[in-house]
Amino acid sequence: MKGLFKGSGVAIVTPFKDGEIDFHRLEQLLEWHIQQGTDAIIICGTTGETPCTTDEEQEDLIAFAIEKVDHRVPVIAGTGSNSTYHAVAMSRFADEKGADGILVMNPYYNKGTQNGIVKHFQAVSDAVRCPIIVYNVPSRTGCNIEVETMVKLSQIENVKAVKEASGDIVQVAEIARLCGKDLAIYSGNDNQVVPILSLGGHGVISVSANIIPTDMSRMVHLYHEGKIKDSLELQLKMNGLNKALFLEANPIPVKAALQLMNMDTGELRMPLTPLEEKHLEVLKKEMTAYGLL
Numbered sequence: 001m002k003g004l005f006k007g008s009g010v011a012i013v014t015p016f017k018d019g020e021i022d023f024h025r026l027e028q029l030l031e032w033h034i035q036q037g038t039d040a041i042i043i044c045g046t047t048g049e050t051p052c053t054t055d056e057e058q059e060d061l062i063a064f065a066i067e068k069v070d071h072r073v074p075v076i077a078g079t080g081s082n083s084t085y086h087a088v089a090m091s092r093f094a095d096e097k098g099a100d101g102i103l104v105m106n107p108y109y110n111k112g113t114q115n116g117i118v119k120h121f122q123a124v125s126d127a128v129r130c131p132i133i134v135y136n137v138p139s140r141t142g143c144n145i146e147v148e149t150m151v152k153l154s155q156i157e158n159v160k161a162v163k164e165a166s167g168d169i170v171q172v173a174e175i176a177r178l179c180g181k182d183l184a185i186y187s188g189n190d191n192q193v194v195p196i197l198s199l200g201g202h203g204v205i206s207v208s209a210n211i212i213p214t215d216m217s218r219m220v221h222l223y224h225e226g227k228i229k230d231s232l233e234l235q236l237k238m239n240g241l242n243k244a245l246f247l248e249a250n251p252i253p254v255k256a257a258l259q260l261m262n263m264d265t266g267e268l269r270m271p272l273t274p275l276e277e278k279h280l281e282v283l284k285k286e287m288t289a290y291g292l293l
């Protein structure tokens with residue numbers, strides 16, 4: 001199979017306590033997700049507050065998740081960076097530790113050209129043996145990976161999938177048309193899962209799965225089983241909740257949601273700050289409507 005998994009991969013939060021990573025709570029979360037049917041664990045993603053962790057902490061998180069999950073579901077490590085040198089080093093570490101795959105965004109801030117993006121991913125591929133998921137999230141990187149560039153990336157040896165979070169469904173359709181045979185496509189937006197599945201997508205790498213793991217996985221599997229109406233009903237049911245989880249920068253709302261569910265994952269790391277009261281009330285309303293509270 002060209003993809004690493006079919007279903008829902010949770011972009012898991014990183015619990016903190018007294019300023020340090022709470023590995024005990026993280027282990028509990030990992031076990032809960034496996035029990036609830038999550039199909040893959042994505043450690044050290046944006047939702048995991050990776051930009052606010054040190055290299056040593058990132059390595060510890062990757063190694064810990066791989067050890068505790070112990071091959072029960074795929075573990076995919078976020079190893080991207082705005083520096084190719086740094087991305088190569090982190091990717092090599094994750095590969096050597098036994099990650100099932102790595103999730104790598106295109107460089108941000110000192111953003112290169114489309115040609116630079118191709119060379120960036122070629123350098124990462126040359127350093128690893130595990131599959132690479134290209135992460136296209138222009139709202140974060142400030143640079144969209146264009147369709148023509150994605151076609152070139154699909155020809156790189158270890159590039160096997162794309163997490164598409166551009167929000168541009170026409171772009172996703174073109175990627176599916178031009179390189180769907182070479183790349184598995186994962187939705188990077190929880191409100192576009194079924195539309196991307198309809199274009200041949202494998203699943204989703206999800207923020208909302210932190211609080212509704214069973215339903216997120218079920219929605220994807222229902223679609224792949226041909227139960228499209230049931231899958232769509234779940235997608236529509238989630239819309240209000242998905243919107244509430246992005247009232248402020250991710251992962252601020254989802255950590256607040258976990259706290260409301262008595263699954264406290266501790267404080268956020270600066271510059272992230274607690275969810276504003278007005279947004280907390282909206283989140284509570286949507287969680288209640290969904291049946292979580």
